[in-house]
Amino acid sequence: MLKLIKKWLGINVKSVSSAIPAIELDKVPAHVAIIMDGNGRWAKQRGLPRVAGHHSGMKNVKKITMAANEIGVKVLTMYAFSTENWKRPKEEVEFLMKLPQEFFPLEIEELIENNVRIRMTGWKEGLPDYTLKAIEGAIERTKENTGLILNFALNYGGRKEMIAGVQDMILDVQNGKLQIEDLDEASFSSYMLTSDLPDPDLLIRTSGELRLSNFLLWQLAYSELWFTEAYWPEFTESLFMQAIAEYQRRGRRYGGI
DSSP, X not given: OXXXXXXXXXXXXXXXXXXXXXXXXXXXXXXXXXXXXXXXXXXXXXXXXXXXXXXXXXXXXXXXXXXXXXXXXXXEEEEEEETTGGGSOHHHHHHHHHHHHHHHHHHHHHHHHTTOEXXXXXXXXXXXXXXXXXXXXXXXXXXXXXXXXXXXXXXXXXXXXXXXXXXXXXXXXXXXXXXXXXXXXXXXXXXXXXXXXXXXXXXXXXXTOOSOTTSSTTTTTTOEEEEOSSOGGGOOHHHHHHHHHHHHHSOOOTTOO
């Protein structure tokens, strides 16, 4: 692992580097969330169609997943497609919906070999059958794995999740399953799609944009935020390690002193 970290940081493996201790493997964030932004702009800079950026971005998913897995991240949630992304041109949406068909057959064996478990957070309604088939197949094949959870936020929106959670909560109150006085942050969290996962410790967003874009609005309340100008296709393992190192330098007080 030491050699891999040195490689990602651009360090000569033969040298003894003082940069390595900056990444403390016993203090790695349990849950890292990533807004994979900038595929289209990356392609435009190179005179390519936007879909070429999405294709290149898809290839980057495995690299960052393997890096996260190597240092002990437990959950990696990637914002793959939002409820608002349906507004994009039809051809682009269709291309994005077909990416799981390409990604999983190419990468599933290595993911299984590395004990990675696939899951999806979002709404299946509205997704094409071929998209669902690819995702559900990967989920089924990796369901017994016990390592890193690679969680794709697909057809997901934070506001929709919260509204749906409130609706379910109201039904439970009406049916006597929940008492109003028992409602607190913990009980409300149980109505979120990620109720069985820890909240993200660290959010990474690529491409230089400084906003959440309707991503995990409830769960990110006390997450550390890290932004980079790099577009997602050029987001390297080295940059990922820089984000982890910066996270470890911060003090998380959760509103306290």
